[in-house]
Amino acid sequence: MSINDRSEGAFNEEVKNVTTSRSKWHVPASIVSKRTINPIRETVHKMNAKPNPDKALISLALGDPTHFGNFKIHENCIDAVIKQLQSYKANGYPPAIGCEEARKAVAKKFSTEEAPLTSRDVVIGSGASDALNIAIGALCNEGQNILLPRPGFSLYQTISKSKGIEDRYYNLLPDRNWEIDLDQLVTLIDDKTVCIVINNPSNPCGSNFSRHHLELILQVCETYKLVIISDEIYEDMVFGSTKFYPIASLTKSVPILKISGLAKRYLVPGWRVGWILIYDQNGVLDEIRSALLSLSNLILGSNSLIQYSIPDILFNTPNEFYEDTINKLERNASISASILSKIRGLHVIVPQGAMYMMVGINIKEFKDIKDDLEFTEKLLEEESVMCLPGRCFHYPDYVRIVFTPPPEKLEEAYNRIREFCIRHHI
Template identity: 45%
Template sequence: MSQRGRRTQEWDVRASTLARNTHNLIRSIVENLTVEPNPSKPFIALSVGDPTTFGNLNPPEQVLQAVRESIELHTSRGYGPAKGHQEAREAVAEYSAHQGNVTAEDVILCSGCSHAIELVISVLADSGQNILVPRPGFMIYKTLAEGLGIVIKYYKLLPDKQWMVDLDDLENQIDDDTAAIIVINPSNPCGSVYNKEHLNDILDIASRNRVPIIADEIYEHFVFSGNEFTAISSLSKDVPVLTCSGLTKRFLVPGWRLGWIIIHDRHNILGKEVRNGLANLATRILGPSTLIQRALPAILKYTPQSFFDEVVLFIENQAKMAFEELRRAPGLRPIMPQGAMYMMIEIKISLFPEFKNDLQFVERMVSEQSVFCLPGRCFEYPNFMRIVLTVPEDILREACQRLVIFCKEHIDIGEKCKEIDNNIIPVTNETEFICDN
């Protein structure tokens, strides 16, 4: 018998460079947490942004009925076009009219918003180029880009200015290798909602430097009272914008994995090459679920506005309640969000000398109070943590009260503060909290 092919002395099978360089910070911390919760307290996870976790938020009957009807369709069982069925793309174009002039030809359906993000990064950036990502920001960009050899550069958000973009820092990060600017609005993890003036400032920077924008607008309809969402694409005069969104959050169906990309390119700067590139990349998975695609037109058309209003009002009230409760926690500074479904909380780590960093702080909260929040390192932002606001009201209130107890038990005030009228107040500018003693 002849021997062909390579001959080696030992097996040598390795993971690819892409696999070795792909890391998801959030999943890594959530799935590898080794600290055991306090057995005497029910475990409360305020970590992963899945609004379905506790079962208190559910899609309306119209959404469920659309999928039931789709099951009966012969056309919902086979492969669809890689970019998505025409009727589904037309429905998304109509649904997204607030973003500007959108047609079905501008829409590519994807397997969730994260898949949309992967496609737009992959079509704009090559290995060695960089994309600009907000810090703090959702780290799926790091997960998707670094495995491809694309460099992540961060621009600052300003916590004392409702997480607005540090415009000078943003422009300073741009260089000849910058392929795109990521704008997350409303923000995950911060919950900020940018006004038109601020969005125009961002567009001016992109225009001057000839850099396209990737707009992550999955929370576009999660906006609290007194704030208004504006699609950045609707303001752009010349900057190409690739907008990523989907069903996931607004319709409370993250597991259905249906997202989309909308191409906004008024002056044909991207040209056929980028459009064709997105179409080529879409063929890698042969399109998203046809079952959900066939239901999509009915979902987008018939879901009542009252359902959306109730969900957003619930989350806004949760944010207000959590903010008031956590203001009582010594050493913490909650920042009231304007939208989305999260709240960022500063940890005055110098007042907790037992803990070296936010991860140790969060781990001890789990072991003592059975409350799990995401540490700021998940968003490249140390000494903060993020909580999710979609849990039932009584559970969120209980979690906040436990955080207050935890902080009171572990804070080391020392000489930084003094007691006045039964309250702990700061002596120096280093601390900003006021709490009951």
């Protein structure tokens, strides 16, 4: 008799004979979920501190430029989305790899003479994070290894480890504006090394590589035949006379998957649209193109409303909007560097771009602080200022500061940090 035809009682009788391993509920979490670890969440979770109730909390920890309300999106972006909403044409599923209109617009916007693109070279993802996940997943297998920056954005580790890919860390040199230590980098490479992730301009360092340094990185990748995943989500967000160079514009032979998106440049991280640009003039990545397409199917495509708005967002947002954003960031960077560099016990590396800076703590100069974690915990407890300890980025004895709050909030936070350091200095 089939199970469908049995009475409930008869079925329960038979269940008694089920093997013991299936006679009790036992639902363990998957291996992949257990190895998917976000070091920032882990560290913050372990932090044993609450803000001082007598002082308003100022967070210098959030990499979300919209948080304080001083970095607003341009009205053109709002109009672009309203137009799509009213068209009734952007409510369906887009193709998994992205709608043609968006891919075409992205290709046109980021094509250069040296590195031309067509819509075929664009994969749209749900934010740069999804683009990174797809790119790493398309290239690497369990048991192979990937080269990641130290200090670096922790999502690279999270994605790699969750896929069973070994993460190996190349050092960035604080005394050289966080350039890569290329001598140490080459010692990490072996037969199982698939690719290198670079992040320029950098979170958490706020650095921007020179053309010369990018050319040296390309030479190493050419020699060892390493594919580059270049996370350029902060592209063009650089200060003063420094110039940003997309690494793909400097090579005709090294294959590059560039990661970027709307989040930072257009101040809309919550809209969740990013992309992968495939720069491959010699067909080295032919198989990877199909792999990217396969993996983009996992989420059936990113937000269609925003995708269809991309042509308007990219081509009709006035330049003054970016200039204004960069000027505000530059002003905040300069306030941050000038105040913090005068505080005894701290060591500042002046940021050249993005929204971040790493500040070194000369631990030996503090009488009752043993490391970066204790520094951030005590700072929160005593002064209600929240920063992330360097260990979130594999870099102890530093803290990362996000300098997007309004200048008066930044100054208030830095005054409190000064008082804190004076109190704890030897």
